[in-house]
Amino acid sequence: MTSLLVIIVLVLLAIALWQLxxxxxxxxxxxxxxxxxxxxxxxxxxQGYILFGFLAFIYIFTIxxxxxWGNLALHTPAxxxxxxxxxxxNITWVLIFTVQVITQGLLxxxxxxNRGHKDRKALFFADSNKLEAIWSIIPSVVLAxxxxxxxxxxxxxxxxDKDEDVIEIELYAQQFKWTARYAGADNTLGKANVRLIxxxxxxxxxxxxxxxxxxxxxxxxxxxxxxxVHFKMRSQDVLHSAYFPHFRAQxxxxxxxxxxxxxxxxxxxxxxxxxPFMVEKVAKINKLRAEKSVELVAKGGTALxxxxxxxxxxxxxxxxxxxxxxxxxxxxxxxEDYKKWLSEKTTLAQDIKAAxxxxxxxxGAAPTGDSxxxxxxxxxxxxVDTVKAAVAKVAMx
Amino acid sequence: MSxxxxxxxxxxxxEHEHHHKDTFITKYIFSIDHKMIAKQYLxxxxxxxxxxxxMSLLFRMQLAWPEESFKIFNVLLGDKFAPDGVxxxxxxxxxxxxxxxxxxxxxxxxxxSGTFSNLLIPLQIGARxxxxxxxxxxxxxxxxxxxxxxxxxxxxxxxxxxxxWTIYPPLSALPQxxxxxxxxxxxxxxSMAIFxxxxxxxxxxxxxxxxxxxxxxxxxxxxxLTIWTFFVTAIIGVISFPVLLSAALLLIFxxxxxxSFFLSDIYIAGEVLHYQGGSPVLFEHLFWFxxxxxxxxxxxxxxxxxxxxxATNSRxxxxxxxxxxxxxxxxxxxxxxxxxxxxxxxxxxxFLGSVFTFTTLLIAIPSAVKAFNWITTLWKGNLQFNPAMLxxxxxxxxFITGGLTGIILGDSxxxxxxxxxxxxxxxxxxxxxxxxxYGMFAGIYHWFPKMYGRxxxxxxxxxxxxxxxxxxxxxxxxxxxxxxxxxxRRYYTNTNFPLFDDLxxxxxxxxxxxxxGGAFQLVFLYNFFVSIFYGKKAVQNPWRSTTLExxxxxxxxxxxxxxxxxxxxRWPYDYSNPNHDxxxxxxxxxxxxxxxxxxx
Numbered sequence: 001m002t003s004l005l006v007i008i009v010l011v012l013l014a015i016a017l018w019q020l021x022x023x024x025x026x027x028x029x030x031x032x033x034x035x036x037x038x039x040x041x042x043x044x045x046x047q048g049y050i051l052f053g054f055l056a057f058i059y060i061f062t063i064x065x066x067x068x069w070g071n072l073a074l075h076t077p078a079x080x081x082x083x084x085x086x087x088x089x090n091i092t093w094v095l096i097f098t099v100q101v102i103t104q105g106l107l108x109x110x111x112x113x114n115r116g117h118k119d120r121k122a123l124f125f126a127d128s129n130k131l132e133a134i135w136s137i138i139p140s141v142v143l144a145x146x147x148x149x150x151x152x153x154x155x156x157x158x159x160x161d162k163d164e165d166v167i168e169i170e171l172y173a174q175q176f177k178w179t180a181r182y183a184g185a186d187n188t189l190g191k192a193n194v195r196l197i198x199x200x201x202x203x204x205x206x207x208x209x210x211x212x213x214x215x216x217x218x219x220x221x222x223x224x225x226x227x228x229v230h231f232k233m234r235s236q237d238v239l240h241s242a243y244f245p246h247f248r249a250q251x252x253x254x255x256x257x258x259x260x261x262x263x264x265x266x267x268x269x270x271x272x273x274x275x276p277f278m279v280e281k282v283a284k285i286n287k288l289r290a291e292k293s294v295e296l297v298a299k300g301g302t303a304l305x306x307x308x309x310x311x312x313x314x315x316x317x318x319x320x321x322x323x324x325x326x327x328x329x330x331x332x333x334x335x336e337d338y339k340k341w342l343s344e345k346t347t348l349a350q351d352i353k354a355a356x357x358x359x360x361x362x363x364g365a366a367p368t369g370d371s372x373x374x375x376x377x378x379x380x381x382x383x384v385d386t387v388k389a390a391v392a393k394v395a396m397x
Numbered sequence: 398m399s400x401x402x403x404x405x406x407x408x409x410x411x412e413h414e415h416h417h418k419d420t421f422i423t424k425y426i427f428s429i430d431h432k433m434i435a436k437q438y439l440x441x442x443x444x445x446x447x448x449x450x451x452m453s454l455l456f457r458m459q460l461a462w463p464e465e466s467f468k469i470f471n472v473l474l475g476d477k478f479a480p481d482g483v484x485x486x487x488x489x490x491x492x493x494x495x496x497x498x499x500x501x502x503x504x505x506x507x508x509x510s511g512t513f514s515n516l517l518i519p520l521q522i523g524a525r526x527x528x529x530x531x532x533x534x535x536x537x538x539x540x541x542x543x544x545x546x547x548x549x550x551x552x553x554x555x556x557x558x559x560x561x562w563t564i565y566p567p568l569s570a571l572p573q574x575x576x577x578x579x580x581x582x583x584x585x586x587x588s589m590a591i592f593x594x595x596x597x598x599x600x601x602x603x604x605x606x607x608x609x610x611x612x613x614x615x616x617x618x619x620x621x622l623t624i625w626t627f628f629v630t631a632i633i634g635v636i637s638f639p640v641l642l643s644a645a646l647l648l649i650f651x652x653x654x655x656x657s658f659f660l661s662d663i664y665i666a667g668e669v670l671h672y673q674g675g676s677p678v679l680f681e682h683l684f685w686f687x688x689x690x691x692x693x694x695x696x697x698x699x700x701x702x703x704x705x706x707x708a709t710n711s712r713x714x715x716x717x718x719x720x721x722x723x724x725x726x727x728x729x730x731x732x733x734x735x736x737x738x739x740x741x742x743x744x745x746x747x748f749l750g751s752v753f754t755f756t757t758l759l760i761a762i763p764s765a766v767k768a769f770n771w772i773t774t775l776w777k778g779n780l781q782f783n784p785a786m787l788x789x790x791x792x793x794x795x796f797i798t799g800g801l802t803g804i805i806l807g808d809s810x811x812x813x814x815x816x817x818x819x820x821x822x823x824x825x826x827x828x829x830x831x832x833x834x835y836g837m838f839a840g841i842y843h844w845f846p847k848m849y850g851r852x853x854x855x856x857x858x859x860x861x862x863x864x865x866x867x868x869x870x871x872x873x874x875x876x877x878x879x880x881x882x883x884x885x886r887r888y889y890t891n892t893n894f895p896l897f898d899d900l901x902x903x904x905x906x907x908x909x910x911x912x913x914g915g916a917f918q919l920v921f922l923y924n925f926f927v928s929i930f931y932g933k934k935a936v937q938n939p940w941r942s943t944t945l946e947x948x949x950x951x952x953x954x955x956x957x958x959x960x961x962x963x964x965x966x967r968w969p970y971d972y973s974n975p976n977h978d979x980x981x982x983x984x985x986x987x988x989x990x991x992x993x994x995x996x997x
Contacts, residue, residue: 004467006909010916017920021856037852037933038940039783047782047859051790054866058794065874069903073881074814089811096801103768103797110775111790114711115782122712122973122980123777126996132720135769136762143758146808150758151751153810158747175574175665194664204664237665238568239677241742241817245883248814252743254677255567256661259744285898307895314894316817316885318561319568320575321487324888 041117048115055108059101074245075277078311078332080264081157082248088153092146160262166230167223171313172203173233173240173253175320178313178328179203180221182342184214194236194255200355204236205348216345221313221330223265224338230262241317244330246272252317265332272332273309282309427538429530432953434537435516436848439841442508443925445544447918449499454915456492459484461901461908463890478556486889490559491577493887495551497562498585500830502592503547505695507540509837513698514603514627516844520946521621523612523963525956528605532598539595543588550584558585561887563688566659566680570652573666583652586645593642600631600638607631612945614965618722619984621944621969622715625722626701629729630694636733637690644683651675681743685736692829693732696796697725699836700767703789705969706843707771709942710786711778712980714970717770719997724763724770731760741809742816750809757807761800768797779973779980783940784858788839791866792832798870799827802877817887820880823873831869838862841925846939850951851932857924861917868914875903943983944969968996 039047077086114122160166170181170189181203183189190212196204205212223229233242235253242261243250251261272278285307293303315326333341346354428434455474458467466482473479478488515533519526527533550557559577560569564585572579607620607628620628647658651672659680660672708715715721737745737753771793780786802824805811815821838861845853879900884891891897938947945965949957963985971982976992 004469007912007916010913011919014916014919017860021854021860035936035939037855039781039786039855043855043859044780044782047787048780050863051782051787054863057867058870061870061874065878069875069878072878072899072903074883085810085814088808089805092805092808092811096804100798100801103772104794106772107775107790107793107797110772110778111780111782114775114778114780116712116779120779122779124714124973124975124995125716125773125777126714126970127717127719131769131773132717132766136766139762139765143761143804146804147755147758150754150808150810154747154751154754157810157813158750194662195669197664197669237663238571238574239565243817243883243885245814250742250813250816254744255663256674256676257678257744281899285895288898288901289895304895307898309896312894312896314883314885317565318490318887321490321889323490324486324890325893327894 039116044116048112051108051115052112055104055112058104058108062100071277071281074248075281076267076272076275077246077248078265078267078272079247079249080266081153082263082266084153084156085248088146088149091149095142095146157263158261160228160230160260164228166228166262168230168232169221169223170203171221171231171233171242171253172236173242173315173319173326174236175238176315176322176326177219178221178242178315178326180218180328181205181348182216182218182345183211184216184347186211186214189232190215192234197236200351201348203234203348207349207352213347213349215348216342217348217351218345219328221328222333222338222341223330224335225265225268225271225332227335228262228264231260233259233261238319239317240315240319240326243314243316244311245314246311250316268332268334269309269311272311278309282307427534429526429534430953430955431515431519431527431530431533432848432957434533435512437537438507438511438515438540439848441541441544442504442512442837443922445499445503446508447922448548449496449504450915450918452492452496452499454911455484456489456496457908457911459489459890461905463892487559487576488556489889490561490575490887491557491581494559494561494564494577495547495557498547498558498589501562501691501695502589503540503544505830505833505837506596506691507592509833509840510627510630510694510698511537511540511599512837513623513702513840513844514599514631516848517621517623517946518603518606518627519610520847520949520957521624521944521969522607522610522615523945523965524606524610525958525962527602528610529602533602536595536598536602539591539598543591543595546584546588546591550581550588553580553584555579555581557581563684564648565684566648566651566677567663570648570660571663571665571670583649586649586652589645590642593638593645596634596638600634603627603631604635612962612965615984618719619965619968621701622704622718622721622725623698623701626697626704626725629725630697633690633697633729633732634694637687637694640683641687644680644687647683648680678740678743678745681740682736682745685739686733689736689739690732692825693728695833696829696836697728699792699833699840700725702836702840702843703771703792704774705944706785706789706839707774708970708972709843709940709981710781710783710789711774712781712972713774713778714968714972714996715770716773716776717766718968718970720766721770724766727763728760731756731763735760735807738807738809738812741812747809754807754809758804760807761804764796764800768793768800781940783842784853784855784862785839785843785940787859787862787866788835788842791862791869792835792839795827795835795869796832799824799829799832799873803828814883815880817885818880819876819884819886822886823876823880826876827869827873831873838865838921843940844946845925845928845932846935846951847946847949849929849932850935850953851928851930852935852939853928853932854924857920861921861924864917864920865914868910868917871910872907872914875907879903938983941981943971943981945984948983948985967994970996 077083168183168187168189172179188211190209191206192204194204196206233253235255240253247263249261249263251259289304297303311330313328313330464483468482470479470484471482474488478485555576558581559575568574569578569582650656651658651660657672657675659677660675663670663672704715735757737749738757741750806824842853842858884897935951937951948963965984966987967984969984973980974982
């Protein structure tokens with residue numbers, strides 16, 4: 001409501017300003033000439049000074065922004081390649097700021113310096129091959145360096161060496177949740193296709209594939225520090241994007257294909273929480289949350305939980321109405337803790353067996369009033385299902 | 398064709414007489430006069446612009462004060478999408494989608510390029526009208542129809558298209574995935590198909606007109622830079638828009654006839670769909686094959702207008718006329734081979750990513766040349782700070798600020814972490830949104846006297862510019878920071894992530910700037926519509942400009958010049974030529990005896 005009032009006030013302010021210019025126009029009634037709407041020397045002077053002021057505004061706003069919001073940006077990367085990315089980013093920033101300060105400075109300084117006057121005559125300066133050459137060649141050289149560094153980094157990050165010792169994990173995206181599948185002892189993920197989705201097997205893992213037998217499906221991602229994790233990504237319905245901001249990692253999940261991204265985590269969750277910048281950030285967030293809680297409680301709501309940092313996997317490709325809430329907690333463990341955590345999980349094969357066992361007694365109790373018609377129906381259904389499964393398998397191949 | 402132009406000369410008196418018998422309908426509605434069509438494009442563009450900007454203000458309010466109740470939401474969005482004045486999450490995505498679509502296609506493509514190409518091409522090259530006035534009329538009315546269809550889609554039951562303006566399938570193909578992908582999406586696709594037909598007719602007309610109907614003496618190297626940019630823009634449009642049309646058609650096939658061009662292996666709402674073998678990545682390629690050139694379709698005309706206005710108001714030739722033409726051509730060429738930089742992490746082969754990084758960063762070179770040439774044009778000039786000139790300087794400023802961050806986004810390595818965050822929003826709004834909008838405003842302030850025979854109020858123009866300039870930076874500069882914090886775009890709210898709690902104050906600031914900036918566009922609307930009827934009467938050549946459009950009478954006549962079409966003897970930038978006493982020499986003034994050409 002208050003913001004509505006703010007809008008109304010702004011509109012009224014706008015109206016007031018129109019009226020002001022009206023008055024301004026009226027004061028010039030005596031000198032109504034045809035060129036009254038063309039900038040006069042007086043206008044040039046005033047606007048020239050404002051332009052110069054605007055340059056100051058840009059500079060001050062930039063400095064203010066860097067001081068006030070600079071610490072919002074993602075800090076220390078939590079992955080090995082993240083250092084490379086951040087390094088390239090910092091170099092690029094230095095370049096961008098230098099060019100920005102110089103070009104904006106020249107633009108507004110020339111505007112101010114050369115503001116028009118009726119006695120002034122502009123210099124006829126149509127072209128200069130030397131100048132054109134300078135500002136074609138300098139950007140070319142600088143960009144060539146950036147491109148080379150960028151491509152070096154890109155190739156390092158994106159191409160996973162086949163022989164490398166990596167942990168394979170599947171990231172499975174669906175509207176609006178993430179699931180992970182670990183390859184188990186054989187470190188090879190079993191085949192999968194959405195056509196095989198059935199009951200507990202929500203990822204459509206092909207259980208007839210030998211490699212699937214020891215696969216483990218979980219809803220919280222744990223990865224060990226210092227080991228390369230090779231993610232294979234799938235999507236069940238629409239495009240999603242697996243975005244790990246702290247690890248400087250992102251890759252789309254595309255239905256019908258498997259995409260991949262690999263990185264080496266370098267801080268466990270516990271270690272990352274202890275980094276000074278993170279302690280400060282969390283304290284700041286908790287202060288904001290405490291203030292908000294007071295407000296909420298006053299309105300009769302419940303207070304917000306205090307925040308502790310966790311790595312997150314976000315969805316970063318519009319995927320439906322609840323896109324804004326598609327996330328998974330990511331935990332980086334020490335290798336020992338990781339092994340322990342994984343060993344406590346049951347395999348998918350075990351899950352399926354358990355589910356089947358749980359279903360059986362229920363089935364036995366059900367068929368009391370069954371007729372021949374129902375039996376026929378069941379048989380037909382079973383046949384159709386078998387055919388469907390067979391078709392799906394062929395299609396998958 | 399030039400013979401035909403001469404025929405027009407002879408037949409002119411007859412035509413003039415005929416013109417007076419125009420009925421209201423043939424003069425104001427189904428007009429084939431390029432000047433009237435330009436005005437139709439402009440007014441339609443402005444109306445769409447008001448809708449598009451209003452939508453952005455609504456979702457900005459949701460972002461600053463998430464899930465808070467505003468009566469205005471309920472009034473505008475209805476009980477279904479804003480019960481109790483709280484914006485629903487699916488309508489948020491719809492607003493984002495339609496805002497993008499309207500601003501990119503209906504305002505900055507048709508509204509900007511359509512208006513000024515139509516107005517200026519015949520007037521500045523010395524032609525009586527477009528090569529085909531009839532096709533020009535069809536082009537406008539198809540545009541109008543597509544706008545109507547797009548607006549109709551806002552009123553379908555399940556809501557308008559809401560898969561983002563890039564309409565990536567499968568989200569855009571499956572109504573099960575998001576309600577907006579039902580009828581809303583169908584109408585979106587139909588609207589775009591009509592729009593593309595309109596755009597192609599317009600572009601073909603512009604190309605043919607520029608090539609064939611130039612007046613005597615108007616060689617290609619005497620064309621004003623406006624015409625060069627419109628010409629090149631039209632060529633890019635003809636090359637790339639058909640690809641979007643094919644993408645839209647294939648998507649219609651997938652949606653309605655069960656084909657699998659873009660879809661494969663989908664399990665949704667508890668069942669497996671039959672699609673097999675298609676790829677969403679293919680759609681991304683087709684979409685961005687237009688989508689990237691599209692941003693140049695948007696910005697090049699703005700660059701042309703700004704070049705022209707800067708030269709006129711600096712009372713100086715544009716610096717490096719030929720370099721400006723070369724850079725436009727280079728940008729146009731490169732624009733068709735960089736689309737993959739939108740897809741670095743789409744799952745396409747990383748090697749392709751390397752190629753696109755290379756081509757993308759190359760674009761910075763011609764762009765830098767343009768920026769430096771504009772700055773040098775100001776150097777030692779005699780700058781006349783009319784509102785059009787201020788918007789031109791503002792355009793160069795935002796183009797630089799926004800363009801520089803392109804070096805980050807165009808680099809595949811850096812794109813990994815800022816892709817689809819608010820950093821992208823900040824970048825493209827500054828470099829092609831605000832810049833193109835400034836170019837459009839500059840064009841309107843500069844050529845308003847040519848369109849309506851009256852002047853816009855300059856003081857309102859100053860207020861409009863300064864508030865807009867501060868607010869544009871106020872909105873998009875802080876956005877870089879929340880992008881660098883890793884906040885994804887197209888999130889209805891980020892309250893589900895305590896991690897992003899410290900960004901909320903910045904969001905409030907951004908929205909405040911957006912609301913103020915949006916409100917002050919009313920100053921422009923007031924100035925525009927009131928000045929059409931009550932503005933000060935314009936003189937023939939108010940800005941003392943050299944180009945041919947200012948040699949036509951203030952009152953519009955069909956055929957543009959009452960007598961013969963003027964001949965052209967010099968380039969369009971003879972400002973402050975030392976051989977002459979006046980500080981501008983129009984293109985139709987013959988060279989003095991022994992006068993040397995002082996430029997390359």
